[in-house]
Amino acid sequence: MRSSSQWRPWRCLGRPRPLNSALTALRSPKPNQTARKQTSYFLSSPSLRCSSHTSSACESQVVVLAGPTGVGKTEVSIALARRLYEATGRGAEVISADSVQVYQGLDVGSRKLCGLERARLERECSLPYHLIDVLSPREQYTAGDFYEQASKKCGEVLSRNRTPIVVGGTGFWLRWLVSGRPATPRSDKRARDRARSMIEQARHPGLGGAAGDDAEWARATALLRDAGDPETARRLNRNDYFRLERALEVVIRTGKPMRDHLAGGGNRGGNGLDLRCFFLHPPSRLGLYRKLDASCASMVEGGLLRECGDLLDLGLEPGTSTSTNAVGYRQFMEYLLLERGRFVAQEEGGERQPWDPSEADFLVAFSEFQKQTRRLAQDQLTWFRNEPKFEWVEVAAREGGGVEEAAGRILGRAMEAEAESGPREWDNRGKGYLTRAEERELKGYGGGAGGL
Structure with a gap:
């Protein structure tokens, strides 16, 4: 065998x-x-x-x-x-x-x-x-x-x-x-481990939690939003848990959202x-x-x-x-x-x-x-x-x-x-928003507009 x-x-x-x-x-x-x-x-x-x-x-x-x-x-x-x-x-x-x-x-x-x-x-x-x-x-x-x-x-x-x-x-x-380059603090193991644990618990809450990638991502990003960084939570690409973990680690460690650490840039x-x-x-x-x-x-x-x-x-x-x-x-x-x-x-x-x-x-x-x-x-x-x-x-x-x-x-x-x-x-x-006509077209395409 x-x-x-x-x-x-x-x-x-x-x-x-x-x-x-x-x-x-x-x-x-x-x-x-x-x-x-x-x-x-x-x-x-x-x-x-x-x-x-x-x-x-x-x-x-x-x-x-x-x-x-x-x-x-x-x-x-x-x-x-x-x-x-x-x-x-x-x-x-x-x-x-x-x-x-x-x-x-x-x-x-x-x-x-x-x-x-x-x-x-x-x-x-x-x-x-x-x-x-x-x-x-x-x-x-x-x-x-x-x-x-x-x-x-x-x-x-x-x-x-x-x-x-x-x-x-x-x-x-x-x-x-x-x-x-943003002036974000260096990664800290204790804060990183805490962020990872919080995200895992949010993704897999046990009984009563909806299953599926979308539901898990929604619960995980809600952590970052509630911790004080709704902007990053909103702008992260779906299922990008690596950057979600880093953003949550920064908030845990500094109490400030990622935006506050961005360099001026000019x-x-x-x-x-x-x-x-x-x-x-x-x-x-x-x-x-x-x-x-x-x-x-x-x-x-x-x-x-x-x-x-x-x-x-x-x-x-x-x-x-x-x-x-x-x-x-x-x-x-x-x-x-x-x-x-x-x-x-x-x-x-x-x-x-x-x-x-x-x-x-x-x-x-x-x-x-x-x-x-x-x-x-x-x-x-x-x-x-x-x-x-x-x-x-x-x-x-x-x-x-x-x-x-x-x-x-x-x-x-x-x-x-x-x-x-x-x-x-x-x-x-x-830029890039859908017109009403495009919304109607997308609703009839494949699985629909996909949340657009």
């Missing part, structure tokens, strides 16, 4: 029968082109020079591109780098601000350009990438780590007379980079960089959600479950670290663990029938994956409404020239000859 430690069904989950039929039933119109085709498009598309600009305004600038997942940040950054070179002769280098792409082996679920594509971009248009594949999934990577390493990388790129383009959607990291980040910040947003929330749902199916076909199996092989549990709490990885790690329980029970019962994964449970995990992906996009839109240093730029469909148009607008703004004054502040409080 095989032991549970030898159980490796995810090795065959690339194309099992239930997975095939589930994907066939769920398949939206074919997802967007692969990363290779997208990259080829930008490398071969006609040049659109901006010869009226001068290069002097870009010599010390760092361009920051944020946006919700799936909006097209990678495509816009590649187009922007090409345009920048055509207009100024300055090359660019991309610095990732993605809390999942920083991990080795988390490729499919993070929509990471593969190593071959990154090598091709560096070879064919001199566009290197940084802060991708730098850590094992076992390791934690904090906003402080990102602040130090991204600031250092930006300085190195500028010293090579090139332009850093920081690309990602991790709002907490980008706030540190743009506004300066127009420049605490690292002295001249940052020009842009938030890419879709013209239609429903269009973005449809694209994300199709992308989820594409990621499952592309090997997401295999990557989840690799995380389990490392001895990691879902939801216990930054890597295993990432959308997609957590849902399918839980699914695989559920299937492992069935496998072990079948083996111990002496059944001779081959293991067959549950299609119904797969569909539940897949639906949750799609829902949490849409929620991540919603949370990112909400977060950046409150980031006044980011100018919102719409990105329409690539087929209609939306990517090139967005890249051109960003280049024009970044090259304005006012670098010495730093970025202006924008009132984004009215």
Whole structure:
């Protein structure tokens, strides 16, 4: 009899029968082109020079591109780098601000350009990438780590007379980079342990407590709200227990919310960089959600479950670290663990029938994956409404020239000859909200508007 430690069904989950039929039933119109085709498009598309600009305004600038997942940040950054070179002769280098792409082996679920594509971009248009594949999934990577390493990388790129383009959607990291490192106290074991214990008790209160991720998250964030930091409780991404624990630890230790510890920042980040910040947003929330749902199916076909199996092989549990709490990885790690329980029970019962994964449970995990992906996009839109240093730029469909148009607008703004004054502040409080028509459309889409 095989032991549970030898159980490796995810090795065959690339194309099992239930997975095939589930994907066939769920398949939206074919997802967007692969990363290779997208990259080829930008490398071969006609040049659109901006010869009226001068290069002097870009010599010390760092361009920051944020946006919700799936909006097209990678495509816009590649187009922007090409345009920048055509207009100024300055090359660019991309610095990732993605809390999942920083991990080795988390490729499919993070929509990471593969190593071959990154090598091709560096070879064919001199566009290197940084802060991708730098850590094992076992390791934690904090906003402080990102602040130090991204600031250092930006300085190195500028010293090579090139332009850093920081690309990602991790709002907490980008706030540190743009506004300066918060003056939060160093972590204290006693306060951290207390915060962790309080959160665990809130998540699992015993009898009388509603079950499910949403209910657990609501109870856990209520702790932070009641402790005196309702703003952070409201703005944290769902199920980001790592940052929730840190925020609660700070309140426990100092009696003050995270906001009171933020550095002043001014127009420049605490690292002295001249940052020009842009938030890419879709013209239609429903269009973005449809694209994300199709992308989820594409990621499952592309090997997401295999990557989840690799995380389990490392001895990691879902939801216990930054890597295993990432959308997609957590849902399918839980699914695989559920299937492992069935496998072990079948083996111990002496059944001779081959293991067959549950299609119904797969569909539940897949639906949750799609829902949490849409929620991540919603949370990112909400977060950046409150980031006044980011100018919102719409990105329409690539087929209609939306990517090139967005890249051109960003280049024009970044090259304005006012670098010495730093970025202006924008009132984004009215951005990204749904119209009544959009609300009606979303109510009829999939599982509804998802709480929007």
